[in-house]
Amino acid sequence: MSRGQQTKQRLLDSAQQLMYSRSYSDVGVQEICKDAKVQKGSFYHFFPSKSALTVEVLEQLKMQMIENILLPAFAKDLTPAKRFERFIEYAYQYQVQLKEEYGYVLGCPMGNIALEMSTQDETIRKKVELLFESIFEVFVDVLEDARAAGELENNSDINELAQAALAYGEGVLMLAKTRNDPELIKRLLPKVADLIGLKSTT
Amino acid sequence: MSRGQQTKQRLLDSAQQLMYSRSYSDVGVQEICKDAKVQKGSFYHFFPSKSALTVEVLEQLKMQMIENILLPAFAKDLTPAKRFERFIEYAYQYQVQLKEEYGYVLGCPMGNIALEMSTQDETIRKKVELLFESIFEVFVDVLEDARAAGELENNSDINELAQAALAYGEGVLMLAKTRNDPELIKRLLPKVADLIGLKSTT
DNA sequence: ATATTAGTTGACCGTTCGGTAAAGTCAACC
DNA sequence: GGTTGACTTTACCGAACGGTCAACTAATAT
Missing domain, CATH: 1.10.10 (Arc Repressor Mutant, subunit A)
Known part of the structure; x- marks a missing residue:
């Protein structure tokens, strides 16, 4: 370099x-x-500007998120349900670590910027939209696996289920940040299985 | 005055x-x-400060939200499921109107402030926490009605279901704001019934 | 070896930031 | 009718904001 x-x-x-x-x-x-x-x-x-820097930060964030969280959590060595559980564990551990380091649950870096900047900077909004799209694609992939394996009770459109799961994840991180309590993640996030109709691993 | x-x-x-x-x-x-x-x-x-003003703004916001949205949407003239549907319709119409007026879906005013300020201003974070608590209480109330009426398939703790519903609502509003598309609300929010296990109104 | 480019430095721009202070005006009560 | 306290006005504070500029140095290519 x-x-x-x-x-x-x-x-x-x-x-x-x-x-x-x-x-x-x-x-x-x-x-x-x-x-x-x-x-x-x-x-x-x-x-050229603080805004342009931010767009590049978001791009870097996307790559790190895919490599460090999404790929390992949703690797196909486990059943779809177990992959979600692994993802939840990752998210929980990460927020716990952030709280130890900064004193605060920081939530989702994309969500944070999205809500702060979407009405003020269109290029940032569009970029965050793309980052959400990346997560969305991963979710679609797992959900297709789940349906193929007969582990998806819900017969809704998979795109909608993926968006719902994404929304729920973001919402839980928002509450965890607002309460400054990472335990919310462990308590609430597993309910994503009910939302998308994933058969429980009994 | x-x-x-x-x-x-x-x-x-x-x-x-x-x-x-x-x-x-x-x-x-x-x-x-x-x-x-x-x-x-x-x-x-x-x-005394911009922060103090904001706390009072949040208090005012809470009162308006309860009076103009929560109370009318969750009035007990309908079944619990129908109350949620009415709430969704309210939220959708409101964001449509905001988009017409400002050109942007503005999402949830509490969520917006929560994510922007929670790590920077503890009194604001605490205040938003209280506002979420107000919504939470309303949700608990409907869910109790639903369970009493045998319309709740899910036998989880009602407090957790209420928090999950709140998180999901916030998440959907976040996605709608990021995509600047109010239709997401109509498409995604009804799935809250799956999340909390509300019997569909068939 | 020299010319060109890439990167660095530090001073500087006008504007706005949150917040303060002091003098002035208004309405209400005695 | 004068006093008091609530409210308003205006000028001001130092600091930080995003961004610019021209001079300088380091690395590269011919």
């Missing part, structure tokens, strides 16, 4: 961490630069 | 509208004052 690439990467990493732990608006370009040990002029050498 | 009360009310109304249509951070006290036709000095006569 070239010198410039490294600088850019530090900016992306600092921005991702700071924005996730606080918010888009509360973190200024100045603070991102200070954290990344980069001068402000350099920031604007790599990014 | 006295002169001072009127001024304070204008500040609360302006802040509520502006923050809902954009965000907490993006709306300054200057802009709130201008919209309410109040001088900045007066603002700080009524509120």
